[in-house]
Every structure is written in structure tokens, then in C-alpha cells.
Amino acid sequence: MATARDVDGDGIPDLLAGALNQGTGIQLIDRGAVVVFSIVAGSPLHVIGGGAAYQHLGISLAGLGDINKDGYGEFAAGSYFDSALLAGAGAIQIFDGYNASLMAQIDGSNLGDHLGAALAAASATTTATASSSSSPAGPGSM
Numbered sequence: 001m002a003t004a005r006d007v008d009g010d011g012i013p014d015l016l017a018g019a020l021n022q023g024t025g026i027q028l029i030d031r032g033a034v035v036v037f038s039i040v041a042g043s044p045l046h047v048i049g050g051g052a053a054y055q056h057l058g059i060s061l062a063g064l065g066d067i068n069k070d071g072y073g074e075f076a077a078g079s080y081f082d083s084a085l086l087a088g089a090g091a092i093q094i095f096d097g098y099n100a101s102l103m104a105q106i107d108g109s110n111l112g113d114h115l116g117a118a119l120a121a122a123s124a125t126t127t128a129t130a131s132s133s134s135s136p137a138g139p140g141s142m
């Protein structure tokens, strides 16, 4: 489980939960799932199921903040096996916080890579104050 920052834009952090063995039946067994919970409502904001059997979507999770600046926080989820079942190449998927649509996917490139088995968001610290204070243009300067 991981903190998703604020997915629904209400100013309160939400929760990401992985259900990596979710799924039954030959087509979807252990496809995995990601559930985004609103702490306030106590109910899921999004439920995303893996696309293939044994994918184990949700084995790792990370809140990314609002990447596209629409007020909803994006989040990433790893899969132990990728959706194409390339013998455990693995994958990382980034989902839009607004409608949980897939924004980007990074696939492992080699058999057994298991890319996405662990995930962490890099620091979001910015240096905006440094750049905003360096404009010496005053009145009358041309």
C-alpha cells in the first residue's frame, strides 16, 4: 500500500492498494488490480484490473502528484509480469488520476527483468523560488 498523494483533488491524500492476486478463471487468474481509496469517503475512487493472467498488477505502487496539472493526482503501478506475458519482463504503468486511463507504459525489455517489482516516486521538490528571483528587469530597462 502507498500514499497516492491527492488523486481526486479534494486536498486530502488518498490511498493506493494493490491486490496482486486478484482475478479468477483461465483468462484472468492473478491478473492483479489497483484500488485507489478516498480516505474521506472510505470508498474506491478507481479500480483497475490487470489485462492478462499472472500479470500481478499492483505489486508495487507510487503516487506521482498531478503531472498534467488538471487537479487530479497521477499514480504508477508495477506488474511482475507484463500484459504480453513475455516471461516476466514486467511493466510500469502510469494512470491518470481523473479517469484512471493509461497515460504511459514502460515495459521490461528482457525475460525475467520483472521491471516494476518495486517502485518509488522521486522527490517532487522544485527550485521555483530560485528562478523567480533572478529577473533583474526593472522599470525603464530596455
Ligand SMILES: [Ca+2]
Binding pocket: 005, 006, 007, 008, 009, 010, 011, 012, 013, 014, 038
Ligand atoms: Ca483526495
Ligand SMILES: [Ca+2]
Binding pocket: 065, 066, 067, 068, 069, 070, 071, 072, 073, 074, 096, 097, 098
Ligand atoms: Ca492529473
